[in-house]
Amino acid sequence: xxxxxxxxxxxxxxxxxxxxxxxxxxxxxxxxxxxxxxxxxxxxxxxxxxxxxxxxxxxxxxxxxxxxxxxxxxxxxxxxxxxxxxxxxxxxxxxxxxxxxxxxxxxxx
Numbered sequence: 001x002x003x004x005x006x007x008x009x010x011x012x013x014x015x016x017x018x019x020x021x022x023x024x025x026x027x028x029x030x031x032x033x034x035x036x037x038x039x040x041x042x043x044x045x046x047x048x049x050x051x052x053x054x055x056x057x058x059x060x061x062x063x064x065x066x067x068x069x070x071x072x073x074x075x076x077x078x079x080x081x082x083x084x085x086x087x088x089x090x091x092x093x094x095x096x097x098x099x100x101x102x103x104x105x106x107x108x109x
Contacts, residue, residue, distance in 0.1 A: 013037040014044055053080070061085045062092070 012019045021038035028034050030049040064074050071082030
């Protein structure tokens with residue numbers, strides 16, 4: 001007796017577009033369901049999870065750091081690495097500098 005695969009009508013292969021012969025194949029590192037298409041022999045994840053913190057969380061962490069909290073306190077309170085906060089601040093400064101100065105101003109001699 002062999003197993004009969006269930007066909008999920010909502011799952012289509014993004015490469016060949018077929019919904020028959022789609023096999024669940026475990027989960028990827030982020031926890032999203034992986035599938036295998038027996039028609040085109042490809043692996044895919046139909047709805048991958050995002051690895052990004054919401055903008056409100058980023059703003060709160062940056063505000064906490066600028067209000068006098070240490071990176072370690074931000075880590076303990078919000079539950080993520082202090083390096084994330086430092087990278088967000090660095091990217092924010094770079095974005096503000098590039099928005100303030102046009103590219104021609106960087107080449108003044």
